[in-house]
Amino acid sequence: xQMESRVTEEGIDTxxxxxxxxxxxxxxxxxxxxxxxxxxxxxxxxxxxxxKYIPLWGWSIAFQDFKPAKSLLDQEWIGLEHFKFxxxxxxxxxxxxxxxxxxxxxxxxxxxxxxxxxxxxNEIRHAKFKKLVQTxxxxxxxxxxxxxxxxxxxxxxxxxxxxxxxxxxxxIVDEPILWLGKETWFWGINGVSDIWKNVGWNTxxxxxxxxxxxxxxxxxxxxxxxxxxxxxxxxxxxxxKPTIIILMIMNLGYILESGFEAQYLLGNPLNLAYxxxxxxxxxxxxxxxxxxxxxxxxxxxxxxxSFIFLFTANHIAKxxxxxxxx
Amino acid sequence: MGKxxxxxxxxYHSGPGDYIFDxxxxxxxxxxxxVMLYPFLNQMAVSLNDANDSIKGGIFLWPREFTWANYxxxxxxxxxxxxxxxxxxxxxxxxxxxxxxxxxVAYTISRKDFVFKKFVxxxxxxxxxxxxGLIPNYLLIKELNLLDSFWVYIxxxxxxxxxxxxxxxxxxxxxxxxxxxxxxxxxxDFTIFIKIVLPLSMPVLATVSLxxxxxxxxxxxxxxxxxxxxxxxxxxxxxLMKILQNSNASMSGKTAADAFASSNSSANSxxxxxxxATMTIIASLPIIMVYPFLQKYFVKGLTLGGVKG
Numbered sequence: 001x002q003m004e005s006r007v008t009e010e011g012i013d014t015x016x017x018x019x020x021x022x023x024x025x026x027x028x029x030x031x032x033x034x035x036x037x038x039x040x041x042x043x044x045x046x047x048x049x050x051x052k053y054i055p056l057w058g059w060s061i062a063f064q065d066f067k068p069a070k071s072l073l074d075q076e077w078i079g080l081e082h083f084k085f086x087x088x089x090x091x092x093x094x095x096x097x098x099x100x101x102x103x104x105x106x107x108x109x110x111x112x113x114x115x116x117x118x119x120x121x122n123e124i125r126h127a128k129f130k131k132l133v134q135t136x137x138x139x140x141x142x143x144x145x146x147x148x149x150x151x152x153x154x155x156x157x158x159x160x161x162x163x164x165x166x167x168x169x170x171x172i173v174d175e176p177i178l179w180l181g182k183e184t185w186f187w188g189i190n191g192v193s194d195i196w197k198n199v200g201w202n203t204x205x206x207x208x209x210x211x212x213x214x215x216x217x218x219x220x221x222x223x224x225x226x227x228x229x230x231x232x233x234x235x236x237x238x239x240x241k242p243t244i245i246i247l248m249i250m251n252l253g254y255i256l257e258s259g260f261e262a263q264y265l266l267g268n269p270l271n272l273a274y275x276x277x278x279x280x281x282x283x284x285x286x287x288x289x290x291x292x293x294x295x296x297x298x299x300x301x302x303x304x305x306s307f308i309f310l311f312t313a314n315h316i317a318k319x320x321x322x323x324x325x326x
Numbered sequence: 327m328g329k330x331x332x333x334x335x336x337x338y339h340s341g342p343g344d345y346i347f348d349x350x351x352x353x354x355x356x357x358x359x360x361v362m363l364y365p366f367l368n369q370m371a372v373s374l375n376d377a378n379d380s381i382k383g384g385i386f387l388w389p390r391e392f393t394w395a396n397y398x399x400x401x402x403x404x405x406x407x408x409x410x411x412x413x414x415x416x417x418x419x420x421x422x423x424x425x426x427x428x429x430x431v432a433y434t435i436s437r438k439d440f441v442f443k444k445f446v447x448x449x450x451x452x453x454x455x456x457x458x459g460l461i462p463n464y465l466l467i468k469e470l471n472l473l474d475s476f477w478v479y480i481x482x483x484x485x486x487x488x489x490x491x492x493x494x495x496x497x498x499x500x501x502x503x504x505x506x507x508x509x510x511x512x513x514x515d516f517t518i519f520i521k522i523v524l525p526l527s528m529p530v531l532a533t534v535s536l537x538x539x540x541x542x543x544x545x546x547x548x549x550x551x552x553x554x555x556x557x558x559x560x561x562x563x564x565x566l567m568k569i570l571q572n573s574n575a576s577m578s579g580k581t582a583a584d585a586f587a588s589s590n591s592s593a594n595s596x597x598x599x600x601x602x603a604t605m606t607i608i609a610s611l612p613i614i615m616v617y618p619f620l621q622k623y624f625v626k627g628l629t630l631g632g633v634k635g
Contacts, residue, residue, distance in 0.1 A: 031441050036515035041434040041446050044427060044485055048449060051482050055458020055466050117358075120351055129355070135618050136359045139366070142617050143610040144544030146567045150606045151365040153574065160383045160599075162368065180574075196361070208629040228347050253455075261547070265567065268574040279460075286461045287551065299459030307455075 062297040068290070082297040092281065092298070098187075099277040103258035105191040107251055113199045115240065118206035119232050137200025145197075149265035152193050156180055181270040190262055190275070209243040210236060242323040249317055253310030256302045278302055366610070369603045373397070377600035396604040399596045405557060406565060410608075413543060413562040416479040420542040425535050427484045429527065432493035433519050454487045467552055476559055478552045479545070489534045492627050496530035497523055533627030536620045540613055566605040573598055 031038070062082055064075040086092050117137070124130040140148060155162050156179035164176035179189060213236065221231050260279040267275035276284075278298060286295025317323065367387050372380050373396050375389035384390070400406050434440055435447045458466070463482075472478040500523065508518050524531070546563035553559040617624075 027441060030439070034439075034441060034515065037434045037437060037440050038442065040430045040516065040519070041442065044431050045446060045449060047481075047484060048453065050470075051466070052453040052458070055462035056456065058458050058462025058465055061461070061465075120354065123347070123351055124355065129352075131621075133355045133359060135621060136362050138617065138621070139362055139614060142540055142613045143366075144546065144563050146544075146546050146563045146570065147606050147610045150566060150570050150602055151369060153570070154369065154599075154602070155365045160380075160385070162364065162386075200362070204625055204628050208625075227341060228344050265570060265574075282460050287464070292461050292465070296459060296461045299461060303456060303459065310455075 059296065059300055061293050062300050064293055066293040066296075068292065082294045083301075085294060086297055086301065094273065095276050095278050095281040098263075098274055099256055099258045099279075101187050102190050102263070102277060103255050105187055106194045106258060107255070109191050109195055110198065110202065111244070111248070111251075113195050114202035115206055115237075115244065117199055118203040118210065118240075119236055121203060121207060122210050122236065123228060123232070134200065134203075137203070139200070140197040141201035143197075145261035145265055148193065148197055149262065152189075152196075153180060153266060156189070178270075180266060180268060183271040183274045186266075186271040186274040190259075190266065193262055193266065194259065205247070206240055206243060209240055213239045245317060245322050249310070249313040252313040253306050255309050256306050366614075369606045372600060372603040373607045375600070377595060377597045380600055381597060395595050396600045397608075400601065400604050400608065405560070406562075406605075408558060409560045409562050409565045412476070412559055416476070416545075416561065417539050417542040420480050420483065421535050421539045423480060424484050424486065424489075424538045425531055428486065428489050428534065429493055429524065429531060430519065431485060432490050433497055433523050435490075436494045436497040437515075450485070450487050450490055464551065473552050474556045474559070475553075479542070479548060482548075483538075483541070486538070489537060493527065493530055493534060496527055496627075500526055529623050530627055532620055533623045536617065536624055537627075540617075543613060562605070562609045566602070566609050569598070569602050569605060573602065 061075065063077060063079060065078045065081075066075055121130060121133065124133070143151075154160070156164075158164065158176045158178055161176070161179075163179065164173070167173045168176065179185065217235050218231060221235060226234070256278060258277050258279075260277070260283075263275050263277050264280055264283075267280070282295045282298050282302075285291045285298070364387075368385070371385050371387055371389050374392055374394075375385050376391035376393050377396060379385075379391045431446065431450070435443050435450075437443065440446075467473060467478055467482070472481065504522055504526075505518055508522055513521065544563060546561065546567045549559070549561050549564040550567070554564075
């Protein structure tokens with residue numbers, strides 16, 4: 001019945017209105033009635049074009065011998081010279097190693113701890129206590145990396161740092177350790193700092209997904225006499241799988257974004273060999289040394305690799321019939 | 327419902343293993359809270375303790391020789407007051423403009439009949455996946471004559487795409503009938519936005535305001551990159567960052583001839599450590615006092631953006 005009436009309605013419509021020329025007129029007519037909507041969005045489109053799309057054009061300077069004194073049109077084109085330099089620069093491989101090392105550690109540790117904490121929080125029955133723990137665990141997310149780095153470096157300091165005090169009291173070490181002075185430990189310190197700052201925040205999305213689980217599943221498990229750990233293992237965790245996969249794909253796109261602030265702020269001359277990452281490399285060459293072209297080339301490398309990772313992860317998810325980003 | 331309640335009674339503690347689990351879990355949560363809170367409370371104690379006494383160590387959760395001297399010293403510096411004002415200004419202006427602008431665009435792309443809905447949405451969402459990068463952005467700011475200006479804190483961040491999606495999702499949940507009846511009463515699209523959409527979107531606007539305000543208050547990199555030669559435009563976070571870099575460079579806070587602390591240390595009442603602790607508290611306290619009250623909103627907002635975005 002419904003189908004039929006729709007057909008006749010459309011039949012009338014098409015015979016009178018929907019002809020190519022006329023539809024254009026309708027569009028213009030509609031546009032005229034939506035002047036307010038256009039006025040509300042188009043200024044921001046111009047903003048978007050200037051601040052987000054024009055910088056893309058700036059990628060061209062990676063292929064030029066860019067001299068800031070000359071105008072953008074007078075620059076000398078030199079092809080892939082900067083990329084060639086990049087791929088022969090041992091420093092580039094060092095920062096690339098640091099970037100991949102730190103982002104892999106952050107990615108794996110970040111996922112495991114956030115999922116683990118969400119599962120444990122979900123098992124807390126006292127609603128008030130649970131909320132209090134959540135509120136406190138969000139706190140480090142809201143402070144800046146400057147404040148966080150200041151707190152962390154103080155906690156790790158030689159004479160008054162709580163970490164050394166506790167380790168000495170427990171007899172685990174005999175003398176205080178200069179944590180931020182041990183270059184090979186930097187990746188780990190960076191990873192733990194990142195977790196300290198973000199683990200609480202990252203549980204939000206998992207806890208939201210857990211509330212979508214049908215309570216009847218748990219009731220059935222109770223009838224079968226499942227223990228708490230079994231319920232976590234066989235009901236809660238599998239229900240989180242789609243969320244985990246989506247977040248995993250999104251995060252793989254950021255594999256070369258190991259963060260910038262933590263490394264820059266916790267970095268010092270003693271741990272430089274392991275704390276410098278791609279972003280700091282770009283900053284150093286670009287802003288400090290004024291080699292804009294080389295820094296841009298490194299930036300392009302980062303974006304392209306990120307895209308490849310994102311698409312590959314998405315493709316693999318598709319192959320295995322898993323939820324995916326696009 | 328009755329069935330559910332019946333099972334609630336038997337749901338927990340079906341064996342000794344469950345008790346052990348609970349003991350472990352609650353202990354762990356307490357430990358977690360200590361790890362999250364202690365470093366912050368410790369800085370607070372140090373900031374309220376006599377600077378020279380702090381050097382002896384042993385300050386944990388409570389000041390040993392209580393004093394306001396560190397705060398008096400920090401707030402006695404004209405440059406700190408200046409940076410505090412700039413931090414407050416960029417947070418207020420940045421949040422207001424960003425939330426209003428983002429809500430406006432979100433409203434237009436939430437309207438199903440808007441002729442440019444798709445075009446505008448795609449143009450914004452695309453920018454989530456790429457970025458010009460540090461240098462092209464720097465050159466753009468330079469070309470726009472925004473170097474050494476306050477507006478470099480405001481203009482580049484007016485619209486955040488994630489926030490845009492969060493607000494759009496929320497507006498799409500407002501019943502269409504409200505818009506239609508307003509239209510019958512002769513209200514235009516802009517009036518609908520001001521009189522209906524904004525008031526009804528308060529929960530999501532509160533969330534986004536918090537996100538933007540936190541971003542603005544915590545920013546230091548744009549100060550460093552664009553305005554480091556103009557001390558009048560410095561922010562609190564950047565001032566703290568400079569102090570931190572000083573002590574990093576020397577690796578030992580004590581020997582750091584910290585220019586800031588020694589600038590008027592005639593009575594030697596402050597040390598780099600006490601100044602740093604005090605700045606840390608000043609730079610973080612405003613946000614720490616606000617976010618717990620918005621928890622309900624931001625949890626919801628984040629979930630909304632995560633699911634639909």
